[in-house]
Amino acid sequence: MASQLRLRSALALVTGAGGGIGRAVSVRLAGEGATVAACDLDGAAARETVRLLRGRGNEEGVSRGAHASFQVDVSEAGATRRLLEQVQACFSRPPSVVVSCAGINRDEFLLHMSEDDWDKVIAVNLKSIFLVTQAAAQALVSSSCHGSIINISSIIGKVGNVGQTNYAASKAGVIGLTQTAARELGRHGIRCNSVLPGFITTPMTQKVPQKVLDKVIGMIPMGHMGSPEGGLFM
Ligand code: NAP
Secondary structure, three states: OHHHOOOOOOEEEEEOOOOHHHHHHHHHHHHOOOEEEEEEOOHHHHHHHHHHHHHHOOOOOOOOOOOEEEEOOOOOHHHHHHHHHHHHHHHOOOOOEEEEOOOOOOOEOHHHOOHHHHHHHHHHHHHHHHHHHHHHHHHHHHOOOOEEEEEEOOOHHHHOOOOEHHHHHHHHHHHHHHHHHHHHHHHHOEEEEEEOOOOEOOHHHHOOOHHHHHHHHHHOOOOOOEOOOOOOOO
């Protein structure tokens, strides 16, 4: 309904927008009236997200919006800077909502983990959060705009998980970075928060062996994994 469009004038930048959680976040933000800049390493997946958002424009009270997709590797400093420039050029303003969902896992026991798997996961899951948070905050501060930056961490960043030293370290880093950014950026009217999802059914967890998933599900009080949309029984 039009009265529920809390984000009617917001421009939202979502990274990992072609993936399970990033796409669901994009759909939700657009459903609340935001225009979405859907960004992903997989340009075709980001375009598909925008196609879905435009389809939702037929629903009552929901604008088709001028959603746009961007192909980007957010672990690259130059690419991330260019992304913010492109988004601002496209929409004539910086994004006031930024949700960093881009992420990967390269699981292996600590005793066997390669340096490359360590570096790659830290680059995509943690360095990208630094790059996107910094570039978005700089754009907001220089335009004297307020905003909200949301970084997707993981419950694994708090409790650890066998086979995920790289992933757990990256996600713990996201929490520390975001808490510090919140302290620095609050005076500019920019809120920073991290979200720590539990296990969610997405392409990322579809790669996890079933016997590992069975163990995980055994620890979940509801007895099943969550869905990106947050439905109770999916
Ligand atoms: P997903 O479906 O695999 O989506 C992640 C998306 O990020 C993919 O579209 C991926 O593109 C993209 N991506 C990867 N590297 C990138 C890069 N360098 N630059 C830009 N985009 C990049 O995973 P998801 O489950 O939705 O996860 C989203 C976020 O939630 C991640 O940060 C993840 O760690 C976190 N999380 C997930 C769970 C869970 O259980 N699923 C739980 C807690 C936290 P490609 O497909 O081309 O790689």
